[in-house]
Amino acid sequence: MDINEHEHVIEVTDLRRVYGGGFEAVRGVSFSVRRGEVFALLGTNGAGKTSTVELLEGLAEPAGGRVRVLGHDPFAERAAVRPRTGVMLQEGGFPSELTVAETARMWAGCVSGARSPLEVLGLVGLAGKTRVRVKQLSGGERRRLDLALALLGDPEVLFLDEPTTGLDAEGRRDTWELVRALRDDGTTVLLTTHYLEEAEDLADRLAILHEGRIAAAGTPAEVTAAQPSRITFELPDGYFLGDLPPLGELGVSGHETEGRSVRLRTHRLQWAATRLLVWAEQAGVELRRLDVRSASLEEAFLGIAREAAETAGTKEYAA
Numbered sequence: 235m236d237i238n239e240h241e242h243v244i245e246v247t248d249l250r251r252v253y254g255g256g257f258e259a260v261r262g263v264s265f266s267v268r269r270g271e272v273f274a275l276l277g278t279n280g281a282g283k284t285s286t287v288e289l290l291e292g293l294a295e296p297a298g299g300r301v302r303v304l305g306h307d308p309f310a311e312r313a314a315v316r317p318r319t320g321v322m323l324q325e326g327g328f329p330s331e332l333t334v335a336e337t338a339r340m341w342a343g344c345v346s347g348a349r350s351p352l353e354v355l356g357l358v359g360l361a362g363k364t365r366v367r368v369k370q371l372s373g374g375e376r377r378r379l380d381l382a383l384a385l386l387g388d389p390e391v392l393f394l395d396e397p398t399t400g401l402d403a404e405g406r407r408d409t410w411e412l413v414r415a416l417r418d419d420g421t422t423v424l425l426t427t428h429y430l431e432e433a434e435d436l437a438d439r440l441a442i443l444h445e446g447r448i449a450a451a452g453t454p455a456e457v458t459a460a461q462p463s464r465i466t467f468e469l470p471d472g473y474f475l476g477d478l479p480p481l482g483e484l485g486v487s488g489h490e491t492e493g494r495s496v497r498l499r500t501h502r503l504q505w506a507a508t509r510l511l512v513w514a515e516q517a518g519v520e521l522r523r524l525d526v527r528s529a530s531l532e533e534a535f536l537g538i539a540r541e542a543a544e545t546a547g548t549k550e551y552a553a
C-alpha cells in the first residue's frame with residue numbers, strides 16, 4: 235500500500251454526543267489519526283470511549299462537532315466510508331447455530347471484494363475451528379472471530395473496541411502481532427482498551443478520556459513524561475528523612491513516608507538517584523528494597539484519573 239504518513243485519515247473536532255435524557259457522554263473531543271498509525275483511546279469505565287468510536291463508525295450522528303474518516307462524514311456519507319473500514323464492536327452478535335466457517339462466509343457475502351474467509355480465520359488463529367458452532371466458542375475465540383470478520387473487507391481503517399478483552403496472555407500477544415503487521419502494511423487502527431500495557435506496546439499515539447473529555451494525549455512516552463518518576467527505599471533503624479540531603483537539592487517534588495519506607499517523586503530521576511546514592515555511600519547507609527523507576531503509562535493513567543477526580547471534587551465543592 236502506498237502510504238502518505240502525513241495524511242489524516244481520521245479527524246475529530248469538538249465532538250459531542252448526548253443520549254436521550256440529556257446525558258452528555260462526549261463533551262468536546264478533538265484528535266486526529268494519520269495513515270498507518272495505531273491510535274489508542276483509553277479511559278476509565280464510562281469515560282466515553284465506545285460513545286466516541288461509534289460516532290467514528292457512523293453508527294450515530296454527533297450532537298455537535300465534526301468527524302471525518304477518509305475525508306468523509308461517516309454518518310451522512312456512510313456508503314463512501316463503510317466499504318473502506320473494518321469494525322469490531324465491543325459485543326459482536328452472530329447467529330449462534332452457525333459454524334465459524336459459515337459465519338465468515340455469510341459475512342463475506344455482505345462485503346464487496348472480500349478476502350477469503352479461510353485466510354482471515356487463519357490470520358486470527360481460528361483455522362482449526364472452522365467446523366465449530368459459534369455457541370461452542372470460548373469468549374476469547376469469539377473475539378478472534380469478531381476480528382476476522384472486521385478484516386474480511388481488507389479495510390484501510392480498522393476500529394477495534396476492546397479487541398483483546400477476554401483473551402488469554404498468548405491470544406493477546408497474537409492479536410498485538412497481527413495489529414502491528416496490519417499497521418506495517420499501511421492499515422490505520424483506532425482501538426480502545428483497558429490494558430495499559432497494550433496501549434504502551436502497540437499505540438503510536440493515544441488519548442486518555444475522562445468523563446467525556448481528553449485529559450491527556452500524545453505518544454506513550456510523552457504522556458508518561460509528564461508524570462514524575464519515583465524512588466522508593468527503606469531507611470535503616472536510627473535514620474530518618476531529615477538525615478537525607480535536603481529534598482529540594484535532590485530535585486524531589488514530593489514525598490511520602492510510612493514507617494521506615496520512603497517514597498520520593500521527581501522529574502529529574504538520574505539527578506536525584508545519583509545524589510541519593512552518593513549520600514548513602516558516604517554515610518555508610520544501606521538503602522534496603524531500593525527501587526528506582528520512570529513513570530509507567532499505568533501510573534500516568536492513575537495520576538490523571540486522580541487529578542481529574544480531584545478537580546471535579548473541587549468544582550462540586552465550589553458550586
Ligand SMILES: Nc1ncnc2c1ncn2[C@@H]1O[C@H](COP(=O)(O)OP(=O)(O)OP(=O)(O)O)[C@@H](O)[C@H]1O
Binds near residue numbers: 259278281
Ligand atoms: N444509550 C445510552 N443512553 C444513556 N447513557 C448511555 C448510553 N450509552 C452509554 N451511556 C453512558 O455514557 C457514558 C459513556 O459510555 P461509554 O460506553 O461510551 O463508555 P466507555 O468509556 O466505553 O466505558 P467502558 O470502558 O465501561 O466500556 C456512560 O456513563 C454510559 O452510562
